[in-house]
Amino acid sequence: MAERKEHAVTDNLEAWFEQLFKDPYTSYLDCTEFQVDLFETQHSIIVEAWLKELEVDEIEIVRENSTLFIHLYNHEQNCKRSRQIEFPFTLTNRVLSTKLEQSILEITISKASSSSPHSAIYRLQRKK
Numbered sequence: 001m002a003e004r005k006e007h008a009v010t011d012n013l014e015a016w017f018e019q020l021f022k023d024p025y026t027s028y029l030d031c032t033e034f035q036v037d038l039f040e041t042q043h044s045i046i047v048e049a050w051l052k053e054l055e056v057d058e059i060e061i062v063r064e065n066s067t068l069f070i071h072l073y074n075h076e077q078n079c080k081r082s083r084q085i086e087f088p089f090t091l092t093n094r095v096l097s098t099k100l101e102q103s104i105l106e107i108t109i110s111k112a113s114s115s116s117p118h119s120a121i122y123r124l125q126r127k128k
Contacts, residue, residue, distance in 0.1 A: 012088045033081045034072065043112065047085065049105040051126075054081070059105060061098060061122040063091040068107070098122055 035050040047068065055074050062069040068091060072081040087109075095110040096118060105124075 015088075033083055036070070036083050036085065038085075043110060045087070045109045045111065047107040047109070049083070049107070050103065051100075051105060052103040054103075056081075056126050059100070059124040059126060061096075061107060061124075063094075063096065063118075063120055065092065066090050068109075070105070070107075092120075093118070096122070098124060100124055100126065 034054060037048045037050070039046040039048070047070075049070055049072075051072065054072060055077070056072045057075055058073040060069075060071040060073070062071070066087045066089060068085045068087065070083045070085075073079070091109065093113045093115070095112075095114050097108045099106045099108075
């Protein structure tokens, strides 16, 4: 039964990736807001947000049901850039970790559900 459920999740992810990459609005947002790339590993989905050339002093990551919001703030210029990614599964019970390195924000989302409560909002301060 668990193996059947795992195949269903994998099939949903494959269809989701295909739909996401074929969506012209995704490419438009890559150019107008900031570029986002997605990768799949055996145990997780990795979201990379490219922050090069952007003056950002605060990053806010919010998960709400099956949607991941990434907000970039420049408080000096009173500017905000945002992207949202709709996943084919709920994010509420998934382990999420973040890493900011060399202008790339990496968000790792576990494929497996967890019974532990997780924060809905993550904030990172970017060093200038």
